Amino acid sequence: MGRRLRDGNVASHTPQNPRTNSCSRWELGVCAAVMACVSEFYAGKCVLITGATGFMGKVLVEKLLRSCPEVKALYLLIRTKQGQSSQQRIHTTLQSKLFDRLREENPDFHKKIIPVSSELTQPGLALSDEDVQTLTQNVHIIFHCAATIRFDEPLKHALQLNVIATQQLLSLAQQMQQLHAFIHISTAYANCNRHHIDEVIYPPPVEPGKLIHSLEWMDDAIIRDITPRLIGDWPNTYTYTKALAECVVQQESGKLNVGIIRPSIVGASWQEPFPGWIDNFNGPSGVFIAAGKGILRTMRASNDAVADLIPVDVVINLTLAAGWYTAVHRPKSVLVYNCTTGGINPFHWGEIEHHVMSTFKRNPLEQAFRRPNANITSNYLINQYWILVSHKFPALLYDLFLRLSGQKPQMMRIFNRLHKAIGLLEYFSSQDWEWNSDNMNMLMNQLSTEDRKMFNFDVRQLNWPEYIENYCIGTKKYVLNEDMADIPAARQHLRKLRNIRYTFNTVLLVFIWRVFIARSQMARNICDPLLPDLTTDTQKLEYPYQQNTAIYCPCLGPAPAHQAPCTTVYGRMTVYDRVWPYDRVRQCMAVYDSVWPCTTVYGRMAVYDSVRPCTTVYGRMTVYDSVRPCMAVRPCTTPYDRVRQCMAVYDSVRPCTTVYGRVRQCTAVYDSVRPCTTVYGRVRQRMAV
Numbered sequence: 001m002g003r004r005l006r007d008g009n010v011a012s013h014t015p016q017n018p019r020t021n022s023c024s025r026w027e028l029g030v031c032a033a034v035m036a037c038v039s040e041f042y043a044g045k046c047v048l049i050t051g052a053t054g055f056m057g058k059v060l061v062e063k064l065l066r067s068c069p070e071v072k073a074l075y076l077l078i079r080t081k082q083g084q085s086s087q088q089r090i091h092t093t094l095q096s097k098l099f100d101r102l103r104e105e106n107p108d109f110h111k112k113i114i115p116v117s118s119e120l121t122q123p124g125l126a127l128s129d130e131d132v133q134t135l136t137q138n139v140h141i142i143f144h145c146a147a148t149i150r151f152d153e154p155l156k157h158a159l160q161l162n163v164i165a166t167q168q169l170l171s172l173a174q175q176m177q178q179l180h181a182f183i184h185i186s187t188a189y190a191n192c193n194r195h196h197i198d199e200v201i202y203p204p205p206v207e208p209g210k211l212i213h214s215l216e217w218m219d220d221a222i223i224r225d226i227t228p229r230l231i232g233d234w235p236n237t238y239t240y241t242k243a244l245a246e247c248v249v250q251q252e253s254g255k256l257n258v259g260i261i262r263p264s265i266v267g268a269s270w271q272e273p274f275p276g277w278i279d280n281f282n283g284p285s286g287v288f289i290a291a292g293k294g295i296l297r298t299m300r301a302s303n304d305a306v307a308d309l310i311p312v313d314v315v316i317n318l319t320l321a322a323g324w325y326t327a328v329h330r331p332k333s334v335l336v337y338n339c340t341t342g343g344i345n346p347f348h349w350g351e352i353e354h355h356v357m358s359t360f361k362r363n364p365l366e367q368a369f370r371r372p373n374a375n376i377t378s379n380y381l382i383n384q385y386w387i388l389v390s391h392k393f394p395a396l397l398y399d400l401f402l403r404l405s406g407q408k409p410q411m412m413r414i415f416n417r418l419h420k421a422i423g424l425l426e427y428f429s430s431q432d433w434e435w436n437s438d439n440m441n442m443l444m445n446q447l448s449t450e451d452r453k454m455f456n457f458d459v460r461q462l463n464w465p466e467y468i469e470n471y472c473i474g475t476k477k478y479v480l481n482e483d484m485a486d487i488p489a490a491r492q493h494l495r496k497l498r499n500i501r502y503t504f505n506t507v508l509l510v511f512i513w514r515v516f517i518a519r520s521q522m523a524r525n526i527c528d529p530l531l532p533d534l535t536t537d538t539q540k541l542e543y544p545y546q547q548n549t550a551i552y553c554p555c556l557g558p559a560p561a562h563q564a565p566c567t568t569v570y571g572r573m574t575v576y577d578r579v580w581p582y583d584r585v586r587q588c589m590a591v592y593d594s595v596w597p598c599t600t601v602y603g604r605m606a607v608y609d610s611v612r613p614c615t616t617v618y619g620r621m622t623v624y625d626s627v628r629p630c631m632a633v634r635p636c637t638t639p640y641d642r643v644r645q646c647m648a649v650y651d652s653v654r655p656c657t658t659v660y661g662r663v664r665q666c667t668a669v670y671d672s673v674r675p676c677t678t679v680y681g682r683v684r685q686r687m688a689v
Ligand SMILES: CCCCCCCCCCCCCCCCCC(=O)SCCNC(=O)CCNC(=O)[C@H](O)C(C)(C)COP(=O)(O)OP(=O)(O)OC[C@H]1O[C@@H](n2cnc3c(N)ncnc32)[C@H](O)[C@@H]1OP(=O)(O)O
Pocket: 149, 150, 151, 152, 187, 188, 189, 264, 265, 266, 280, 281, 282, 283, 284, 285, 286, 287, 288, 290, 291, 299, 301, 349, 352, 353, 356, 357, 374, 376, 417, 418, 420, 421, 422, 424, 425, 426, 428, 429
């Protein structure tokens, strides 16, 4: 148990009423020792909440109204947005599925909600005088959740909302006559430039007042240029301004009772109001969805790094309990609560990957782009390779398909956005931090048995595989609004995708084999010995070339004597094209065949000799042999087999083991034709003779 002093040092913390189950009757006179102190504390209280239309704000409003039904009023500071007033916006927010359980239990819950129009980035929070008066007279507890959580927010705007608005809210709080507690929601990553993070407010990277003053006169372009220098060790403007906000809270808290909650990565609900509730793409949710849709195949993350996820209901339960504790026990200094799981019940990104993939295979998302199969790696190059092969290449192909079918290409655009988003998250998934959570434990010990159940934030009980499964299903149901009844159709779609993949892979393999491997001697040298030699001993004796050709023609049988496969120009050209796509040779052979199509080896040799009598072993043997084995060996019916057969014959003349040697061997044949300055000229000449 430790209390933090304003100078950031840790001191031993003794609650002002150090009883077991210390529900303090003496300060606010609200509860009995084993009763639900927290909910009774909120009875009759007016609570001000900022950020109530946001992810955490909504869960806070719901939980407060459901578990503290005697709360008097909730003042929600909401800005007008997209032409909707704060009243209309809260009305829309309350329609969310999140409030279904509350609607059932207490249909009149909305009567306690009082929307107050407020733009937090404006002077005086843009509150009307009347609203200021109402708030200063009535509010007992403030929960400040509003913030910009975008990692790419321009520094000036992030500062305005996360720091200046906090400052203004604190000065409004100072005017409040009945305020018991001010709870500020920060983030566990406010000090992510450190590896070990205690529950203290660390010295700010820069004096917030000075920075605010400097940025006031600078134009946006200058600020953009100096932002990387200003934020230094912090990965983005969000974490940087959250660190400054903590400092502002400490500086401006005066006599207020202040608590700071630092959640790590807030995920879907664990238990309340129902498992798996989530309504946005932030943090890991977007990554899970992208992986479930089969779009995301690779991401940089460390398998062994702790994934410090924390369910949103855990954060809200802790926040409400901290509100109670701060008001009742009035710690002398700002108390910071690191609300994390890593130190208590660690789970790793590698395990998360496994459970996310297995859940989405069992409960597929609709209209997946590919079968879910994402892998994380900490290696930059491997990740880049997979981005190229598994992201960009399929995106290009799909866009090509869309273009050809008259639609607008979109896949590359989606991938670019995804890469931007995951690029911003990688900092958090590639390393881990150690957070001290003494104050969270202390607060748990302060709760009555009843409260521990009602405001449960004991993450030791969290069963990760179950939680991740509910989380993934939650993204399907509440973010993508997909119906669970349609899962069989989604599975069918995955099966279709699998068949398409098998077909595509087979075609690709054949293509690669024919275009690259079949032309590479090195690859053949590797592959050929692996193929079986099915030649019988008799065949070997009868026809020595079969020893060379057998391995290329595994289904050898005695060939009919008259068989002469090289009978067409096309077949002949194909053979040459495969061996060496050299236009002149093709031309020559085409000319020969068109002049005198030969069906026997002797005939062919005669043609050859009529153009240029072969005087070299290479030239002679190669031409002769390339024809001869074809006549004896039957099963080589494809051009590809034929080429291999020919090459085997070449090898029998002078086996080559290097690519270079191979090329030379081939060119020896061509060279015997080459002395003609032009082939046509030569042939015409010869023909004339
Ligand atoms: C299976 C693999 C398993 C391995 C998993 C590994 C996972 C690692 C996860 C690490 C998470 C670390 C989080 C650290 C959090 C720090 C905690 C906090 O305090 S603070 C809390 C954390 N704060 C944050 O997480 C904020 C991070 N987000 C941002 O900063 C910005 O949204 C942005 C820069 C990413 C995109 O900006 P911009 O290009 O202007 O685009 P818009 O904003 O306008 O949105 C465009 C579209 O994209 C959608 N979408 C949004 N986010 C994601 C996403 N992550 N992804 C995908 N999609 C996303 C969005 O819904 C929208 O859809 P639509 O409406 O068009 O259909």
